[in-house]
Amino acid sequence: MTDRRPLLREIFDAAVAAAHPDVVLAAHLRPVPKGRIICLAAGKGAAAMAAAAERHYLDTLKLEPGRLMGIATTRHGHGVPTRRIKVIEAGHPMPDEAGLKAAEETLQLAATAGPDDLLLVLLSGGGSANWIAPVEGVSFMQKQQLTRALLRSGAPIGEINTVRKHLSRIKGGRLARAGQRAEIVTLAISDVPHDDPSAIASGPTVPDPTTFSDARAIIAKYKLDIDPATARALEDPNNESCKPGDAAFARASYEMIARPRASLDAAVTRTKAAGYEVIDLGADLEGEAREVAADHARLALAARAQGKRVAILSGGELTVTVTGNGRGGPNQEYALALADLLKDMPDIAALAGDTDGADGGAGSASDPAGALIDAATFATMRAKDLDPKAYLANNDATAFFTATGDLLQTGPTLTNVNDVRVILVD
Numbered sequence: 001m002t003d004r005r006p007l008l009r010e011i012f013d014a015a016v017a018a019a020h021p022d023v024v025l026a027a028h029l030r031p032v033p034k035g036r037i038i039c040l041a042a043g044k045g046a047a048a049m050a051a052a053a054e055r056h057y058l059d060t061l062k063l064e065p066g067r068l069m070g071i072a073t074t075r076h077g078h079g080v081p082t083r084r085i086k087v088i089e090a091g092h093p094m095p096d097e098a099g100l101k102a103a104e105e106t107l108q109l110a111a112t113a114g115p116d117d118l119l120l121v122l123l124s125g126g127g128s129a130n131w132i133a134p135v136e137g138v139s140f141m142q143k144q145q146l147t148r149a150l151l152r153s154g155a156p157i158g159e160i161n162t163v164r165k166h167l168s169r170i171k172g173g174r175l176a177r178a179g180q181r182a183e184i185v186t187l188a189i190s191d192v193p194h195d196d197p198s199a200i201a202s203g204p205t206v207p208d209p210t211t212f213s214d215a216r217a218i219i220a221k222y223k224l225d226i227d228p229a230t231a232r233a234l235e236d237p238n239n240e241s242c243k244p245g246d247a248a249f250a251r252a253s254y255e256m257i258a259r260p261r262a263s264l265d266a267a268v269t270r271t272k273a274a275g276y277e278v279i280d281l282g283a284d285l286e287g288e289a290r291e292v293a294a295d296h297a298r299l300a301l302a303a304r305a306q307g308k309r310v311a312i313l314s315g316g317e318l319t320v321t322v323t324g325n326g327r328g329g330p331n332q333e334y335a336l337a338l339a340d341l342l343k344d345m346p347d348i349a350a351l352a353g354d355t356d357g358a359d360g361g362a363g364s365a366s367d368p369a370g371a372l373i374d375a376a377t378f379a380t381m382r383a384k385d386l387d388p389k390a391y392l393a394n395n396d397a398t399a400f401f402t403a404t405g406d407l408l409q410t411g412p413t414l415t416n417v418n419d420v421r422v423i424l425v426d
């Protein structure tokens with residue numbers, strides 16, 4: 001039987017390459033201003049975006065180096081060499097002290113921007129965790145505890161960020177407020193369904209349509225037990241995020257430079273070139289990972305029953321409601337559910353991976369990006385008597401795929417346009 005793993009990886013890599021900062025950033029950078037260019041970047045692609053901006057301004061446009069400065073805050077292991085823009089590696093998905101200090105430095109540098117300066121804000125997925133600046137009265141530890149509870153609740157990223165924005169001095173438009181004397185240009189790589197600017201890195205430079213009453217409703221919806229200080233902060237009108245019409249946005253513009261849809265299109269093109277009929281389920285899927293996997297498994301089995309050579313592709317960001325104590329992420333859990341549902345189908349292969357190179361995990365650069373399954377997986381399951389249902393019950397996909405040897409290991413990709421899932425039916 002043909003090994004489909006190289007093709008699965010080529011399809012995934014095509015999606016990632018289409019969103020790399022080296023490919024997408026330079027065409028969107030603005031002309032040199034009268035004053036300084038202050039670059040403030042956050043997210044998994046932040047350092048790579050900063051380095052691309054440096055090449056454009058310093059090498060292509062020959063900007064005098066002293067007029068370029070900034071801070072790029074990225075996930076641990078995602079740093080790259082830069083010349084003028086300081087790179088700080090910080091925690092993700094759990095914020096850490098490095099992110100706390102980086103956010104403070106970022107706010108202070110933004111406040112120095114004057115009318116002739118360009119405040120160049122470069123955002124990518126992961127910025128919400130990288131920039132951690134709790135509101136007055138909420139400690140860093142309390143913010144960490146709430147973040148951990150939200151991540152385990154199964155709440156979609158939009159709801160998580162609604163809460164984060166109302167407990168932050170940098171999110172929800174507040175960075176724009178800090179630097180509002182300058183022209184503010186935000187260039188973003190989207191990692192959220194439907195490419196909502198207010199959701200990417202929790203919208204530090206755009207108006208926020210959500211309110212702190214929305215944040216309280218989300219806390220109640222997931223029955224989260226929060227400490228009294230956090231509860232008080234979510235009642236304080238001073239913690240409301242910036243709304244349309246705020247003076248912070250008078251000189252602010254925002255542009256999306258990479259979207260999940262474009263990356264999925266690149267994946268579709270590569271898949272069609274391999275001779276597959278493509279079922280494109282879109283770039284904005286949300287839902288519980290194992291439930292979405294069940295839907296996709298039914299599509300795959302139906303195609304197989306009809307004798308079709310089909311590829312089922314999808315993007316978006318799935319979630320996992322954690323009830324066990326294992327390790328994994330939405331892509332691994334999706335693949336694990338597929339392994340259970342398709343275990344007797346040697347002519348079906350699949351890959352599910354996060355385009356940033358990390359699916360769940362502990363915040364290490366060596367975390368897996370997701371997992372693959374095929375006939376070899378099913379054979380190993382039988383040989384080692386591995387029961388996918390038992391691993392699903394404990395949310396322990398990483399252990400399962402470690403045992404089968406099927407973890408997708410890419411390392412940091414330096415971009416982030418959500419997940420790519422591919423099922424090949426031969």
